[in-house]
Amino acid sequence: MADRQEASVTLPSDPASVSSARRFATDAVVSWGLPDDSDTTDTVRLIVSELATNAVQHTFGLSPFFRLDLVLERDEVLRVGVTDSHPRWPRRLPAAVRQDNGRGMDIVRLLTARHGGRFSVTPTEEGGKTVWIALPWSSVERVAL
Numbered sequence: 001m002a003d004r005q006e007a008s009v010t011l012p013s014d015p016a017s018v019s020s021a022r023r024f025a026t027d028a029v030v031s032w033g034l035p036d037d038s039d040t041t042d043t044v045r046l047i048v049s050e051l052a053t054n055a056v057q058h059t060f061g062l063s064p065f066f067r068l069d070l071v072l073e074r075d076e077v078l079r080v081g082v083t084d085s086h087p088r089w090p091r092r093l094p095a096a097v098r099q100d101n102g103r104g105m106d107i108v109r110l111l112t113a114r115h116g117g118r119f120s121v122t123p124t125e126e127g128g129k130t131v132w133i134a135l136p137w138s139s140v141e142r143v144a145l
Contacts, residue, residue, distance in 0.1 A: 003074050006069070006071050007028040007069075012064065047111055051068075052066065054090060054105065058090075075137055077134050077135070078136075079135075080134075090121065117134050
């Protein structure tokens, strides 16, 4: 396999784009050898869904698009990033505020930690940010292509 494989897509900040982001991410990791029905693929789908939903819901119309990046580095690390142009970084809400929503980033952090991964946020040159997760690829179940 190549030292680095990449896939990215830019989508409108619209709720319908969340399912498109999930499908794109699934197609990418499956093409890189991850079984479609694996727990890890389901985890990637859920993480992408939560990050894309946040990009759509919490940018308050100030980010007309978001970008999903998937990077597989040296068959060791799968990086998933969602970039939007809104300057506000994700933050945890107090429990009283999160009655019916606000748990997305907690889910992402929990799933990332459960799989031995890392969570980070980096600024973009344009003033937005990218929310990244990195999962060890060596621990995921793959199929021979």
